Amino acid sequence: MSLVRVHNFSISLDGFGAGEPQTEDTPMGHAGHRLHEWMTATHAWQHTGGSRGVDNLYTQDTDTGIGAEIMGAGKYGYPGWHDDADWTGWWGSNPPFHTPVFVLTHHPRPPLEMDGGTTFHFIDAAPAEALAAAREAAGDADVRIGGGATVIRDFMAAGLIDYLHAVVVPIVLGHGSRLWDGLEGQEADYQIESICSPSGVTHLTFTRRGL
Template sequence: MPLARVHNLSISLDGFATGEPQSAEAPFGHAGERLHEWMFATRFWDSSGSAGLDDALAQRHGQGIGAEIMGANKFGPPGWQDDPDWTGWWGSNPPFRSPTFVLTHRPRPPVEMEGGTTFHFLDVPPAEALETAFEAAEGQDVRIGGGATVVRDFVAAGLVDLMHLVQVPIVLGRGVRIWDGLEATEDDYDIEAVSSPSGVTHLTFTRKPEGSVHG
């Protein structure tokens, strides 16, 4: 059965997946790019980057994915809904290469991009969004792409089968936290922690069989 998966979501030691305030000039607020420096150093991001643990785990991001779900704050900066020409951060050829569902309270018509990405805009609860994405994925897995609020909502609803978080050794102090409201999440998942020479820790949450939603 297909799975709902989270990959490469970087968080600080205090659990923040982004800083604040977010803007077009600073998509991750005061965090800047510090949460993602580990990824930029891998072949996953740049062919001249390093192979190894970080790269091997980062590469899983796209394997077997047939559709993505993302939140409004991942698709654009605050206020993008007021710009009818906004089509995301990624230019004319976004990296998703699949149907991509953007959760927003202000839906708009689908936008077809180069390379196989079509953005669809939905104002529905997590379970309904996931059902729609699974239909579009045609038997492949669905990636819950973030940001932190969307991942948190899907975990809280019991809809995430596998979650890969990357804990980066920085303290942000403010922003959007992944863990708020998710007390005792560890009861539903088998958790593996692997430290990398780069200084990050990869945390993999695999839903226990008795709690599996999708198989």
């Protein structure tokens, strides 16, 4: 069976994966771009120039073998986007996913086909149901859980994540959307490795035991 993976999910030292409040102009709230500066500085992100060390290795592995993505409503858009018929996400006409993307929302709407092979499917579904739909769309390829923190937390609590790559960024946000709440003891199910980068971030990988 295909794997369920999380890649490059950045969190602060106090465990927040996004700041607040989220608006159309501030998709990451008061965190701004600080959680992702390590990634945007890599060669894999910039294509010309950029760092080529451990951060780059993790960044370039993000899309390998991915056949579908699941994301939360807050990753797709700002609060209230479902009332805006013209809203098509943060990424312009050619989003970077190039696969079917399942957006978890309490306001389903018809699928939205974009340039480059991305089609957004808007579904109101529990984690297991959403994963079944994504796996069917992905075929033999893996499914990526794209975030935000609440979605990753729900899938992990349900025992559905096989591989989680979290990046601890040395900033303190104080408030926002926290990743680890309610996941006490989950580490027992995973082999955990950590790698410190010269950029100052720490890469944590959780690989389900027995894979």
